[in-house]
Amino acid sequence: SSHTCVYHFKNVFYVAWMMVIGLVCTPLCLLSSGGRNVDNMRILAWLTRHVKHLLGLKYHVSGLEHLELEGSYVVISNHQSSLDVLGMLEILPDRCTAIAKKELLYAGTVGLACWLGGVVFINRQKTSDAKSVMAEAADTMLREKLRLWIFPEGTRNMMGSILPFKKGAFHLAVQAQVPIIPVVFSSYSNFYMQRERRFNSGTITMKVLPRIKTKGLTANDASTLSESAHKLMLATFREISALTPEAKGAHGE
Numbered sequence: 404s405s406h407t408c409v410y411h412f413k414n415v416f417y418v419a420w421m422m423v424i425g426l427v428c429t430p431l432c433l434l435s436s437g438g439r440n441v442d443n444m445r446i447l448a449w450l451t452r453h454v455k456h457l458l459g460l461k462y463h464v465s466g467l468e469h470l471e472l473e474g475s476y477v478v479i480s481n482h483q484s485s486l487d488v489l490g491m492l493e494i495l496p497d498r499c500t501a502i503a504k505k506e507l508l509y510a511g512t513v514g515l516a517c518w519l520g521g522v523v524f525i526n527r528q529k530t531s532d533a534k535s536v537m538a539e540a541a542d543t544m545l546r547e548k549l550r551l552w553i554f555p556e557g558t559r560n561m562m563g564s565i566l567p568f569k570k571g572a573f574h575l576a577v578q579a580q581v582p583i584i585p586v587v588f589s590s591y592s593n594f595y596m597q598r599e600r601r602f603n604s605g606t607i608t609m610k611v612l613p614r615i616k617t618k619g620l621t622a623n624d625a626s627t628l629s630e631s632a633h634k635l636m637l638a639t640f641r642e643i644s645a646l647t648p649e650a651k652g653a654h655g656e
């Protein structure tokens with residue numbers, strides 16, 4: 404039926420169009436900075452701005468003032484789909500890059516674009532490697548006055564909730580003694596339904612929350628920090644999501 408066609412078309416179009424953007428951005432990034440540089444993220448964000456219109460998506464953002472902090476910080480957000488990248492680039496602060504799984508590096512021109520934007524790649528299968536790469540990223544972040552965007556669930560999740568957080572983002576913030584700024588995306592379940600093969604137009608609410616301070620905290624506090632951030636973000640997710648009755652049922656509400 405027609406909604407199934409639209410679903411497949413939009414998904415294929417999204418990946419293909421991002422590949423084209425990845426290709427277009429490459430010479431621009433090379434000309435402007437000569438190689439891998441976090442400032443290339445501005446170019447990526449600028450080139451990607453229009454994609455939401457092509458997919459019929461709107462963003463409603465609140466709390467942007469919480470990102471207007473001096474110096475380094477870690478942004479954490481929930482992760483439902485590769486579409487999250489559009490929201491991320493919609494509000495991306497200056498000098499901010501991301502942490503991603505290393506597989507993304509091999510995703511053609513999108514991988515190249517990520518590399519040019521200074522994305523830090525981690526091997527999730529090798530926890531000890533991932534930890535040392537993230538420790539190095541904490542140093543680089545301070546030295547080069549960067550911000551890092553991390554998806555602490557560590558994987559995509561469309562179940563209408565937020566998975567328990569991995570601890571890496573919190574260790575990194577504590578090691579660097581920088582604040583954590585939570586960003587919550589509302590549920591995509593009102594416009595994107597994988598099971599029913601529906602990808603309708605829709606509005607995504609993004610809420611930036613006030614920073615969580617880490618000054619004086621140690622590695623022992625990472626678990627508590629992770630749990631309290633999760634609780635806060637899950638409450639916000641439920642508050643801002645226009646949940647369907649079925650999705651509400653899945654939450655046990």
Ligand SMILES: CCCCC/C=C\C/C=C\CCCCCCCC(=O)SCCNC(=O)CCNC(=O)[C@H](O)C(C)(C)COP(=O)(O)OP(=O)(O)OC[C@H]1O[C@@H](n2cnc3c(N)ncnc32)[C@H](O)[C@@H]1OP(=O)(O)O
Nearest residue numbers: 421425501503504516517530533534557569570571572574
């Ligand atoms: C695209 C169009 C063209 C133009 C656009 C181009 C580009 C677009 C621009 C940008 C796009 C960027 C897109 C990015 C999106 C990518 C999203 C992703 O890839 S998500 C997947 C990757 N992210 C993550 O995995 C999140 C981070 N992961 C973690 O934090 C994990 O903790 C881990 C480090 C990988 C380890 O995983 P593990 O399963 O072992 O988890 P635990 O958290 O339970 O940890 C186990 C144990 O170790 C302790 N720990 C963890 N980290 C540390 C540390 N750094 N130091 C010390 N100890 C650590 C932790 O406390 C646990 O111990 P304990 O149980 O005793 O507490």
Ligand SMILES: CCCCCCCC/C=C\CCCCCCCC(=O)OC[C@@H](O)COP(=O)(O)O
Nearest residue numbers: 417418421484485488509510511513557558559
């Ligand atoms: C050589 C061709 C390879 C084709 C691969 C196509 C990949 C491009 C897909 C969409 C275009 C824009 C996406 C931008 C980046 C999306 C990042 C992303 O969402 O990665 C998933 C990762 O967070 C979690 O992975 P898992 O849920 O654990 O798995």
